[in-house]
Amino acid sequence: MLLPQTDRRHIGDRVFGIVLPVLGCALLAVALIIFFACAKLALPAIEKLGVLRLLTGSDWNPVEESFGALPFIYGTLVTSLVGIVLALPISVGLALFLTEMAPRQVRVVVAMLVQILAGIPSVVYGLWGLMVLVPLLRSTVEPALGRWLGFLPLFRGPPIGLGYLAAGIILAIMILPTIASVTVEVLRTMPQALREGALALGATPWEAIRLVVLPYARRGIFGAAILGLGRALGETMAVTMVIGNQPEIHASLFSPGYTLPSVIANEFAEATGAVHTGALAALALALFLVSLTLSGAARVLIRSRRLR
């Protein structure tokens, strides 16, 4: 009676043991194929300019076939960073509110709104940014920031509206649902007994959050932020519409810039000659590299003892 059952389980284990590695290898293979396809496409540019100049050069001039990725790498990092810095506290706060204090009805409504936010196509975000956010930044927010925080290079310069700040804000709104909903899931797994332990010591709800909830969820929240960051790094449409598309590097967040995905999307169709196309493919590789580096760094951080 017992034997056939264990036998069947063995077969299941064996099938699993074969299928999973195959799937894993297939995923890896797809990533490698994409990587090498890009690399092959990039070859003419690499041959003409060299890897170093391509990655660290800050000049982008298709007419003279002079290509450097730095303004785009810079723009990608700055806008994503602004996005994360704005989105993380708000999403964690939202998630805490939803799981720790909001009454049921409020929770349901807000959760629905967050879902809707997640479902809006990025071109709609871009349009909204162009018509509402950018004018608002130009007329009110940027002048005010300049007045109060102008001593920082970040908030200096003429308020243009289009630029790093606008893109960062749009990105923040776009990644907020991701970070918030992952954080909510993390907080849901929090054992009630721990919270009770803190409350039983005389902690107020807020103190219980600080003492046990946030430390417990720390790693999960970090993971959520990485997910959000990944989305921000690759976001193309909405950013392209509000960043101003200038291949320049500025310290001020008010200045227009450019990002890796944006320039690839904008110029690939009209790229003239193998070197231009190659340079754009090299940018794709750079984006690949930036994402890999960041998620790798995150992995190291998440394993480190301090975050545990």
Next chain:
Amino acid sequence: MTAKLQVSSLNAWFSTTQALKNINVEVAANRVLAIIGPSGCGKSTFVRCLNRMHELLPGARSEGRVLLDGEDVYSKALDPSTLRRRVGMVFQRANVFPTLSIRDNVLSGLKLNRVKKNYQEVLERTLRQTALWDEVKDRLSSDATQLSGGQQQRLCIARALAVEPEVLLMDEPASALDPIATAKIEELIDELKSRYTIVIVTHNMQQAIRISDFTAFFCMGELIEQGATKQLFTKPEKQQTEDYVTGKFG
């Protein structure tokens, strides 16, 4: 003698099921009340009503009066966190804070309430009281989750003691302990009596006899009988109590 804790007409529900029915109990200061009764009879629910932990569960509510030093525990004017600071609790299942070290677990209550104390002194005293000191003194900074189940249980007791509450609620604090550690905890309870009022849930009749002054016998959410421990165990008034304490039922 004035009652430290006075419970009258206490009812408690989990959404629609009633877990406690019209409970009336008093505990005098510096006395130990043991709560006994079959599993599921509402012992945990009862102690959790005393420090307002019960109402935290979704759908749970309670009714009736609980007076601490004559002051209504359920009054709007009293902040639950202030109450819980005075009425400490050790849970049925150990719940050490997994992200904190052994030291920080013990001191978490003090730091939380910003009590200025000699932390090292409190740490050593409470860990000695719970017979944990010798086992952990060399690894106070390691994670509390590295301790065994019984050690975690004792760590939770030390954590509750560190804030020096007036009343200590203990829900089967010795359920995961070996006889030696159990004896040590019973000794501790005897020692604590001079300063605290203690309500302890236990499944162990011998333990109730050894450590408590009064015993209350619960069954199916009702308080069947209460009285001086000796009385209740030797000459119970109700047949049901006698059956339970002599092991004929439950």
